[in-house]
Amino acid sequence: MNLKKHIRIIKDFPKEGISFKDVESLLEHPEAFDFIIRSFAAKCMTQKINKIVALDARGFIFGGALAREMGLPMVMVRKKGKLPGETLKVSYDLEYGTNECEMHVSAIKKGDNVLMIDDLLATGGSAAAATELVKKLGGHVAYYGFVIELKSLRGRSSLAPEAEIVSLVKYED
Amino acid sequence: MNLKKHIRIIKDFPKEGISFKDVESLLEHPEAFDFIIRSFAAKCMTQKINKIVALDARGFIFGGALAREMGLPMVMVRKKGKLPGETLKVSYDLEYGTNECEMHVSAIKKGDNVLMIDDLLATGGSAAAATELVKKLGGHVAYYGFVIELKSLRGRSSLAPEAEIVSLVKYED
Numbered sequence: 001m002n003l004k005k006h007i008r009i010i011k012d013f014p015k016e017g018i019s020f021k022d023v024e025s026l027l028e029h030p031e032a033f034d035f036i037i038r039s040f041a042a043k044c045m046t047q048k049i050n051k052i053v054a055l056d057a058r059g060f061i062f063g064g065a066l067a068r069e070m071g072l073p074m075v076m077v078r079k080k081g082k083l084p085g086e087t088l089k090v091s092y093d094l095e096y097g098t099n100e101c102e103m104h105v106s107a108i109k110k111g112d113n114v115l116m117i118d119d120l121l122a123t124g125g126s127a128a129a130a131t132e133l134v135k136k137l138g139g140h141v142a143y144y145g146f147v148i149e150l151k152s153l154r155g156r157s158s159l160a161p162e163a164e165i166v167s168l169v170k171y172e173d
Numbered sequence: 174m175n176l177k178k179h180i181r182i183i184k185d186f187p188k189e190g191i192s193f194k195d196v197e198s199l200l201e202h203p204e205a206f207d208f209i210i211r212s213f214a215a216k217c218m219t220q221k222i223n224k225i226v227a228l229d230a231r232g233f234i235f236g237g238a239l240a241r242e243m244g245l246p247m248v249m250v251r252k253k254g255k256l257p258g259e260t261l262k263v264s265y266d267l268e269y270g271t272n273e274c275e276m277h278v279s280a281i282k283k284g285d286n287v288l289m290i291d292d293l294l295a296t297g298g299s300a301a302a303a304t305e306l307v308k309k310l311g312g313h314v315a316y317y318g319f320v321i322e323l324k325s326l327r328g329r330s331s332l333a334p335e336a337e338i339v340s341l342v343k344y345e346d
Binding site: 008010013014020022024027028029030033034037054056057058060061062063064065067068071072073074075076078082083084085104107 | 183186187197200202203206227229230231233234236237238240244245247251254256258280
């Protein structure tokens, strides 16, 4: 399926010069969403995984549906202050300033082998921070799943080198 | 299925005196998540709906999986500043101050009959604001689906009176 034809491009968002790839327009097409979930499940079968880690907030859309498809638990990486229990936090750099994300310490057990899901791989900052959380809690990232990858931003280089990266739609720039 | 036994209660979050019901603990049990999605689909069949509206951010987990189950498009209500296209905004009151949420104006077409999904019904402020957005864009809320309802906060009274409210787990206080 040609997913690209369902992705709306919005110029100059979030700032001038950026062409934003809008994941919401994919969700307008149930057959595209279904194809995405089936594709992730099919491409992440070589290594045995036992948990989905989904990134706040659009990663939840795909992570939840994929967890159900694969019959696996899903845990969240959230922006700071959203999780009620004991958490582990990590900061990461943005273009201007820093951001913080966190996970429940109980969300990852030692030896967990996870598939991490987000809608988009850009610079990889948030996925790298989430990887750090998983590793500090004793887990291992076996796969990353992204609906869209913006290749020119070289986000792959920030991710766990031993993990397999599955991106379904690639843009050169 | 007794979903309550999978819901972790965390005392004094987000502030003293509040017992937070943690939806993430439900997601640790794939059979519970599957039961939730099947229950929503089964209970929202009397009226014909053509779209799922999911609320930022935990609503996305359930909204996405349910959209896939029902073969329907999903659209998002987001906190302000997150959507790239032309949006409609609405403010709503919080205990202290106000919040703002928005939708793409293209997300709802005149005559759309929607099922609105969130994890939790508390005071109903965010669902009521999202309802206003749907109505202003010419849509109609046929159902609300909440995993958890906190009955003592009387959120039902803020919602569209003609809609059917499906909540799967009820707490009296």
